[in-house]
Amino acid sequence: xxxxxxxxxxxxxxLISCKRDDEDSxxxxxxxxxxxxxxxxxxxxxxxxxxxxxSSYAVNDIFGDTDNSPVSIPLKMxxxxxxxxxxxxxxxxxxxxxxxxxxxxxxxxxxLSLRRTVNNVADTVNDVxxxxxxxxxxxxxxxxxxxxxxxxxxxxxGMPNVVTIVK
Numbered sequence: 001x002x003x004x005x006x007x008x009x010x011x012x013x014x015l016i017s018c019k020r021d022d023e024d025s026x027x028x029x030x031x032x033x034x035x036x037x038x039x040x041x042x043x044x045x046x047x048x049x050x051x052x053x054x055s056s057y058a059v060n061d062i063f064g065d066t067d068n069s070p071v072s073i074p075l076k077m078x079x080x081x082x083x084x085x086x087x088x089x090x091x092x093x094x095x096x097x098x099x100x101x102x103x104x105x106x107x108x109x110x111x112l113s114l115r116r117t118v119n120n121v122a123d124t125v126n127d128v129x130x131x132x133x134x135x136x137x138x139x140x141x142x143x144x145x146x147x148x149x150x151x152x153x154x155x156x157x158g159m160p161n162v163v164t165i166v167k
Contacts (some may be wrong), residue, residue, distance in 0.1 A: 005075070007080045010062045017025050017143065018154040026064060027138055027139065028138065028139045028140070029105065029140045029141070030137075030139070030140070030141035030161065031088070031089060031133065031140060031141065032088050032142075032161060033086075033087055033142050033162065033163060034085070034086055034087075034160070034163065035084060035085040035086075035087065035163050036084045036162065036163070036165065037054070037084065037114075037165045037166075037167060038164065038165075038166055038167075039052070039167055040166055044082050044083055045114075046075060046084065046085065047081075047082075051099040052118065053114065053116060054114040054115060054125075055096065055115055055116055055117065056114075057075075057114045058070065058112075058113045059071040059073050059110050059111070059112055060113075061091040061108070061110060061111075061113040062091075062095075062109035062110065062111055063091065063094055063108065063109055064092055065092075065115075069091075069092075069111060072090055073085045073088075073091040074086055081153070087110075087131070089166065091109070091131070092108060092112055093106040093107065093108050093133060094106065094107060094108075096132060102136055102137055103134075104134075104135045105134060106131065106132070106135060107131065107132045107133070108110075108130070108133075109128060109129070109130050109131075110131070111127075111128055111147040112126070112127045112128065112129055113125070114126075116132045116137075125147050125167075128146075128147075128148055129145065129146070129147055129149065130145070130146040130149075131144075131145055132145070132146075134155070139160050141155060142155060143155045145161075147163070147165055152165065
């Protein structure tokens with residue numbers, strides 16, 4: 001009899017302790033952004049098959065533990081054949097400011113080396129991308145993106161994180 005009562009209490013305790021989390025208690029994570037590059041004529045500069053476009057690129061984490069801290073940013077293509085870099089994560093984030101323990105801004109800095117051949121001469125363009133993130137207990141999101149020190153993206157609620165650079 002004691003075993004039955006004990007068993008029932010264990011089952012009741014298990015059911016009570018396994019309550020469902022409210023959706024409000026989950027943190028929304030929105031840290032992916034897409035980087036498009038085009039020239040002033042609208043040509044996709046990430047399509048390496050087009051003359052004047054970048055044929056390769058490398059990305060390095062400026063805040064990385066070593067001088068050479070590569071970051072993988074895959075090159076993707078839209079349904080209408082436009083190439084873009086999709087940054088998901090990989091670079092170290094450092095605190096930029098801390099308004100309060102529950103409201104912080106982090107940043108990552110990436111050195112971007114873009115290579116192309118112009119008139120049979122190899123050309124390397126070195127740029128810097130800074131990503132700022134806003135963190136609260138309810139959200140972690142890309143808030144701003146700077147390209148070579150110029151603000152190129154500010155988060156708008158409900159909008160995708162898309163940065164287009166015209167070179």
